[in-house]
Amino acid sequence: MTKIIGIINNKGGVGKTTTTCQLSYMLRMAGKRVLLIDADSQKNSTGTFRAKSEGEATLYDCLLAPDKYRVDIEETIQHTKYMDIIAGDELLDDPSALSKDLQSGMLRLKNMIDNSSIRDNYDYVLIDTHPVTDMILYNVLMVATDVIIPVRAGTYEAEGIVKILKVIKEVKNSQNPDINIAGILFTDIDDRTNITLLGRTLVQEIADQEKDLDLKIFDTYIRRSVAVSESQAMRVPLFEYKKNSNASKDYEALLQECFGLDVDYSNAIGI
Amino acid sequence: MARGNFKTGMSAMLENSRKGIIESSTKDTSEREVYKGYNVSNKSNDSEQNKGTSPIKERKIPEKTTSTKPEESASKTLISSSLESINKELDSKMDKLKEKQDSLEKALSFTVDTTKDNKTEKKVSIPEITKETEIISSPITIDTSIIDKIENKEPIVTKPENQNVPSTYNKSKTPDYEHDIIVGTNGKNYAVIEPYTNLTIVRDVKTSTGTTKEKVIHEIDGITMGRKGESQPKKNCTFRPECYDYVDKAAKFYGKKFNTMLDLIIREYMLNHEPQWYTPEN
Incomplete structure (x- = not known):
């Protein structure tokens, strides 16, 4: 069964895109068939894997475009050397087209995927999201089988967790009762600071309180690494840029913890 | 997860953070209001057809929980010093705003002379142009x-x-x-x-x-x-x-x-x- 995983958090800068890119890349290295959907108007995942959003059909064209101009979701899949990608688009900033009919608007992505061969063609669909609670996020949550919530260890980030959990609960209690929170993933962790300890304590307390969601915090956490920023500057996947960085090793550990998979270096691209 | 022993002052920070989380967990989100708005507009068109169209169930507004006050003693010094610096900053901003307001009033002032044949004539007094008024009176330039x-x-x-x-x-x-x-x-x-x-x-x-x-x-x-x-x-x-x-x-x-x-x-x-x-x- 295809796993559709949304990487979500309505807080920006917590590592959603990095996590999406690294997990997608490593799932490919583990020999899995992966489709990455960039639902972020900043389209950084698209750029990282050399997909195009200019002159090519993007998620906007199948999700938000007026009926007359809308294309089939499979027509928007770009086949890059890394993996298959549905590119992000700046026009995703305005999802008001989905609000015209709330019911069908929220389920549009799910309906499109259900009516395509995506579930047959891919083992994993990873969806990168933007840090806004809007109709696009609801679309992602309606179709997702699992969500991963990256979070930095800080007070504001902990408050952000509370908000995103509210949204997930709404979805779980309505249209997508099977949605599973795979786990909360701490990113950009510097164990030397007390603030990190404080943030992690707060998130743990929140997780303890949300018993009905059965929240899990991944044992693996992503350590702060300058290689992450450097790889972004180079616009290449982190693992390709520096596979021995702390963050790369941590994502490798996450792959094992989250999916029970190991990377196969013979599948590596660009290293 | 290990909770560790916090250094002096960290306990207060933890308590304050908890307070913030409690507040955010009991406050209704603005995003939700947006979707409520759509529901209302839908209902006005066709109340029966649109009844219950929202896949998100109506949210019960949680009762306000009584948030625990942070321990004043531990955070008093930190808060008071922060307040002091914020107040200073506000004062300085207020002074600047007042100056701008004065300049604007000066720039926009005009007198009305109604003595001439019962006709209203506006006499615009052109203010003395200073560096400040120049900036304020022409903040927008039209690029022709x-x-x-x-x-x-x-x-x-x-x-x-x-x-x-x-x-x-x-x-x-x-x-x-x-x-x-x-x-x-x-x-x-x-x-x-x-x-x-x-x-x-x-x-x-x-x-x-x-x-x-x-x-x-x-x-x-x-x-x-x-x-x-x-x-x-x-x-x-x-x-x-x-x-x-x-x-x-x-x-x-x-x-x-x-x-x-x-x-x-x-x-x-x-x-x-x-x-x-x-x-x-x-």
Whole structure:
């Protein structure tokens, strides 16, 4: 069964895109068939894997475009050397087209995927999201089988967790009762600071309180690494840029913890 | 997860953070209000049909929990020093604002002389221009050079040589140069945009199957193109990919965003409505 995983958090800068890119890349290295959907108007995942959003059909064209101009979701899949990608688009900033009919608007992505061969063609669909609670996020949550919530260890980030959990609960209690929170993933962790300890304590307390969601915090956490920023500057996947960085090793550990998979270096691209 | 032993002061920070989380967990989110708004508008159209259309169940507003107060003793020093610096900053900002307000009042002051033949005459007293008033009284400059640039360097609005409008455009008559905006491509392919037209801008995109499709880039409401206060029947027009490319090229040339460039063309046309806007193509 295809796993559709949304990487979500309505807080920006917590590592959603990095996590999406690294997990997608490593799932490919583990020999899995992966489709990455960039639902972020900043389209950084698209750029990282050399997909195009200019002159090519993007998620906007199948999700938000007026009926007359809308294309089939499979027509928007770009086949890059890394993996298959549905590119992000700046026009995703305005999802008001989905609000015209709330019911069908929220389920549009799910309906499109259900009516395509995506579930047959891919083992994993990873969806990168933007840090806004809007109709696009609801679309992602309606179709997702699992969500991963990256979070930095800080007070504001902990408050952000509370908000995103509210949204997930709404979805779980309505249209997508099977949605599973795979786990909360701490990113950009510097164990030397007390603030990190404080943030992690707060998130743990929140997780303890949300018993009905059965929240899990991944044992693996992503350590702060300058290689992450450097790889972004180079616009290449982190693992390709520096596979021995702390963050790369941590994502490798996450792959094992989250999916029970190991990377196969013979599948590596660009290293 | 290990909770560890916090250093002095960290306990207070933890307590304060907890308070923030409790507040955010009990406060209704603004996003939710947006969707409530849509529900309301739906109900006004057809209450039965739209009843319960929202997949998100009605949220029960949680009762406000009594938040525990942070231990004052531990955080008092930190808070008071923060407040002090914030107050100082506010005071300085208020002083600056007051200065600006005074300058503005001075700049906008005028006297009314009603003694002359019962006619009202406004005597505008021109304030002494200081560095400060100069900045305040002219915060926005209108860039008219762009029009000159358009006219001199690149024809944006073009009177096409061939006045027969291609059938592919949503227009079946000869352009009305008094009322239409003509955006041309080399004088041969062009689109006609009328005032009060709902404009849909499309451009070509490739799909993975190799076909080319049209993509909607921007939609402009016809009313926004009209003069303020006027209302006209809306018409529909599609701004075709070939013209998109033309304006896109011009936008890049002038360092403008596409929509800014197009809005500029439309706005200037609506403001001036003069023939010279149709730059002859030489």
